[in-house]
Amino acid sequence: MIPLAALPTPALLVDLDRLERNINAMAGAFAAAGVALRPHIKTSKCWEVARRQLAAGATGFTCSTAAEVAWLQGRGVADLLWAHIPIGPRKVAFVVDAIAQHGGGLTVSLDSVEAARPLSAAATAAGVTVPFVLEVDTGHARLGVQPPEAVATATAIAALPGLRLRGVLTHEGHVSALADRTALERAGAAAGTLLVGVADALRSAGFPVEMVSVGSTPGATSAPFVAGVTEGRPGTYVYFDANQTRLGSCTPDQCAQTVLARVASVQRPGRPIIDAGVKAMSSDAIAAAGAVGVLLNRPGVTFTEANEEHGFLHDTGAVPLVVGDLVRLVPNHACGTTNMWSHLYAVRGALAVERWEISARY
Template sequence: MTSLDALATPALLVDRARLDRNVASMASAMRGAGVALRPHFKTSKCLEVARRQLDQGAIGFTCSTPAEVRLLQDEGVGDLLWAHQPVGPAKVAFAIGALRRGGLTLGLDSVEVAAPLASGGVPVPFLLEVDTGLGRTGVDPDRAVETATRIASLPGFALRGVMTHEGHLGTYGDRTALEEAGTRAGELLASVAAKLRAAGLDCPIVSVGSTPGATSAPFAEGVTEARPGTYVYYDSGQVRLGSATPDRCAQTVLTRVVSTQRRGTAIVDAGIKAMSSDGLAGGSLGTVCDVAGRPLEDVLFANGNEEHGYLTGEGTARLRPGDLLRVIPNHACGTTNMWSRLHVVEDGRVVDRWPIRARH
C-alpha cells in the first residue's frame, strides 16, 4: 500500500468502496424495475470497473468509440451497443469488421448513415435512435416509422428496437422538473416503439440512457433497458443535478498547492490537462475537497491553465505550498479520457493501480 502523500501529483484516484456501492446500487435499482442494464463504458474505459458491472448483472455495454468496441470484443463481452453514428469510410470499415465478429448492435438514425454498411454483406442489427428532446442525433419521433422501415429494408438489416439519450435533462436545475422530463422522455420512446410494432416492425428493446434520468426514464411503462454511465463514479455535475451527494463521488484528482504568492488565490498543480475537458461547468473546474475527500465550502476552483489550477475564496488563506487536496471533477467521463491509469484508494491509501484504455 502507498500513502497519498507519496504519490506524484496530479494523480487520478478512485475510491473502491464508493465505486462498489455505486455499481451495486444502480444494478439493484434496475433489477427492481425489471429493466436491463447496459452501462456506458466511456465513463471508466477500465476493464476492472467493467468486470464489476458485469458481476452485478450488466447485460453488456454501450460504447462511444471504435476503440471501446474493439477492447470489449477482445475481452469477450458479447452484447455491445455502438451508440455513435458510424460515418465515413474508416468507421464503416470498422463497423463491418466488428459486426462480422458478432455481438454488436449499431445505433442509427437515417438511411444515409445506414446504406454504406450494406456493402459489407454482414447482418446489421440496429436500434433506431430517437430524439426525445436533446436535439443532437436521433430521428424526430414523427418520422420514426418511416425511417425504421427504410433502414430495415436494406439487405441484412434487422431492427432490434429504439434508443434515446435524454441528455437534455442536464439543463434542468430543479430535480422534480428533471425527473418529470425524464419520465416524459421514457414515455415518448415507448410510444414510438408501440407505433413501430403497430406498423409490423419488431421492436423488443426500448433503451433510455443517462445518469440524471436513471431515477425516472427507465421506470416509464414500456422501457426495457437503461444505459447510464457516470453513476460508477458520479461527479460534481451530478451533485449539482441532485443525482448524487458528494460522498457518492468515487473519482477525484489528487493535487498539491504549489504557490500562494497572491492573496485570495492558491495555485495547484492540476490544470485543464488533469481535469474534465468540459471546462467551467457550474462556475468551476470541480469541487475542492481536503485530502480526506470532504468538500471545502470556502474554496472555489475558479480557472485553470494546462498545468496550473486557480483556487479562490476565503479558504485559500489557510493553504500552504505542499498541501494535498482532492478535486471532484465536473464530468467524470471527460476526466477519465485525460489519464492512462487510476490509483485505487481504500481508507486513504493506494491499494492498486488500474489501466485506462481505449482513449482518444
C-alpha cells in the same frame, strides 16, 4: 499499498468503497424493476470497473467509439451497443469486421437512410447482418429522428439488405439543463414515454421491437422505469461528479473519482495555485456555473480557473492553504476527465491499493 501523500501529483483517484456502492445501488434498482442495465463504458474505460459492473448484473455495455468496442470484444464481452452512427468507410468496415469476427454481439445506432446505405452495402458484400437500433430525438436535439418520422425512417432502413432492426434508442441528455430535480424527473419520464410510443408505433407497423433503450445518469431514476422501456444506459453513476451533484443525481459523498493535487504557490494571498489544470480535470463544465471542480473537505476554498497545468483556487477558509498541501478535487464531468488519463489509483481510505489502466482513449 502507497500512502496518498507518496503519490506523484496530479494523480487520478477512485475511491473503491464509493465505486462499489454506486455500482451495486444502480444494479439493484434496475434489477428490482426488471429493466436491463447496459452501462456506458466511456465513463471509466477501465476493465477493473467494467468487471465489477458485469458481476453486479450488467447485461453488456454501451460504447462511444470503435476503440471501446474493440477493447471490450477483446475482453470477451458479448453484448455491445455502439451508440454512435458509423459514418465513413473506416467505421463501416470496422462494424462489418467486428460482427464477422465475433459472430455478432454488436448493435449499432442509425437515424437515416443516408447513413444506412454504405453499411448495408458493406454488410451484404461480407455476407453478414448488422443489427441496429433507430435513434429517436426525445428532446435533446442531437442525433435521432423526430418521433412522427420514425416509422417511415425505420421502414426505409429495414428495406436495405444486411440490416436488422432490433429496436429504438434515445439519449435524454436535455434533462441536464433542468436545475430543478422535480422538473428533471418529469422530463426523463416524458422522454421514456415518448420512446415507448415510438416502439409501439413500430410494432403496429409490423416490426419486432425487442429493445427500447434510454440512457443518461441524471435520467436514470425516471426514464428507465417507464412501462415498456427495456433497458437503461447510464454511465457517470459509477463515479458521479460535481455536475451530477448539482443536478441532484447524487450527494457529494457518492463521488468516487477525484484528482489529487498539491499547492505549488501561495504568492498571492487568497489565491493558491495547484499543480492540476484542465489537462488533469477536463474543461467540461455543463452545470458547473463557473467552477473547474469542487474541493473535498475544504470549506471556503473554490476552484475557479485553470490553465493547462495550473489550477487557481480562491481561499477564504479559516486555515489557509500552504505550499505542499494536498487537495482532492471532484471533477465537473467524470467521463471527460477519464479520457485525460492513462491510469488511475484505486484507493481505500488514505492508501492507494492498486493501479488500474485506462484503455481505449483517443
